[in-house]
Amino acid sequence: MKKRILMVDDEPALTRMVKINLERTGNYEVRTENQGSMAVPAAREFKPDLILLDVMMPDMTGDEVAAALKEDAELSKIKFIFMTAIVTKAEIGEISTNIGGNIFLAKPVKTDELIATIESVLSEKE
């Protein structure tokens, strides 16, 4: 059975690239969203195994998305990986309460690396 991956990032070209690269392996079904605010409704509808979440988005930050997911009983078990262009302590520090303990990937990331990270997160016990 294919793993369901939801990718939320305000950069459409990037979400498209990730979708193409993951789906061509035949192991994943990927849905993409380019607005932070669409993350929760999409998750409710798509029921992903994992969400790839950008941190800096104009309408709703990855931090806020993560908080909303945690609050929803149905969605709170979904794992997520943060992907960000800004790998700074300061920014991590500001939102660390909600992303602490989650895997964190710096852009640009190679496809192999991304897949390896996804697999490692998914294999973690519930």
Added chain:
Amino acid sequence: MGQLLTRFHLARFHLARFRLAKFYLALVIMALTSHAVSAPATTEPSVILDQQEQAWLKTHPVIRIAPDPDFAPVGWFNKVGNYQGMNSNYIGLLENKLGIVFEVVRARDWQSVLDMARREEVDIVTPIARTSQREAYLLFSNTYINMKGVIVSNKDLPQVHSLADLKGYKVAVVEGYLWDDELTPFQDVIDINRFHDLQTALISTSRGVTDVTVSALDSIRFESRKEGILNLKVVAELQKEINLNFGVRKDWPQLVSILNKSLASISPSERTAIREQWVGLNTSRFWENPVYKYTALAVLGFLLLLVVAVTIWNRMLNARVRQRTQALKNAQMQLIQAEKLESIGRLAAGVAHEVKNPLAIIQMGADYLSQEMPTDEITREVINDIDDAVRRADTVVKGLLDFSHDEELGLKQGNINQVIESSLHLVDHEMRQRNIEVILNLAENVPDINLDANKLQQVLINLFMNSAHAMEREGKLFVSSCLRTLDARSDLAGDHENRFNLGDTVLWVEIEDTGTGVKEADKAKIFDPFYTTKPVGEGTGLGLSVSQNIINLHKGTINIRNRKEGGASVVIMFKVKVGDNE
């Protein structure tokens, strides 16, 4: 310096005081001597007189003597009416030797003295030159004072040698004196100016009212000194001397012989003492006066010292101004540098965000193409080049981000030796591959300092890798740490000077290699952001500038220089608290 100056000045002062004391002592001795010779005689007569003379003296208990009342320094009455001067001393000596006391008669002036002598109202007149006219009513003793006649002027008169040469000049003389008599025959050709006393005559010559004054040298010296006249000089000494005697009433020849015997008994040393007291053989010029001389020397010495002191002070001030100016310049440079770094940091944060997303897209695109495109050689190369380009761009952006985040040090007490060791451990593989021998020399007594171990590790790894690149294949890397007191100017090269001073004790970390060293042209720019000597694509030019920034945030300094033996040496200094080393 100040103390030395004071001591030297004091020594001078004591010397001057000592000389002054000697001078006054000499005066006191002279005064005592003069008192002795002029004191009323109470002792037995010391002159051997024959019986007749002794008898004569007994029958003439009162002998009246009329001195010239105004003839300094030979004799004059002072303000309180005492007769003084050389002549007074001679009279005193005679009284002493003869065991008698003269009755001194004070006349109004010289003319009155002569008048009284003619009328036999006095028995002796003194001092008096022998003239044929005076021989009519006076007998004369032997000469006991002789004086040189001179012509003095305030200008050089090389053609004047005698009174005869004074034709056409304005000549000052004292009325009724010998010189007046001598010049009167020539009054048609000489402009004779007659004054009542010598002082006025001398002042007229001193001020140029008259050309010359003619008088006795001793009198001129005495009056000049008293009046403070300094500009007169002797232009000619006259052949004719004035011989001064005692004049005795004509009917007392016995007294003449008694006086002559007494005068003969006066020793040369007594004569010299009298003369020195009133004329002063060695003090004819004011600058030869010891008080003046040593005061002037002391003042000169003091002024010289003052000039030296002011010069030294001035130099010290100049040096300090230069130092301060340099410090200000350094501070300004640091500010400019800090501002530059800050703007780079701000720029970097913005650029990083905007560049990393496109990089991610390119990376993912290349990944896709590498899977979907035909796997021919050229395609693989193109894909690899894209991968490399993304990695390089990402490295630059990471370096930029380091700028924007260097303000945040996680400072903790830690030991630099541990940081050095862990950093070396991370580059161990690299060093072994390049055949580089690492020689460690870490001092055990280095104190803990406040440090951010991760950032310092970043710095050290950067420096180790720079060394490794400079050595290519094989070489030696020396890494040392110690506590060190800065004792040489060369210790404060480059940035070190901005934060440390000679005498400071610092934590000293040194990384030396046997590589190619730093080129002279690169030295000034080596810490500038984006300055690199590595081939395009191999270095961001940010390593050393980031390192310097991190070290500066630790309140430390970093500098690179070339070793004499070849290769480069990097010195990092950190502040240590006093007492930390124990």
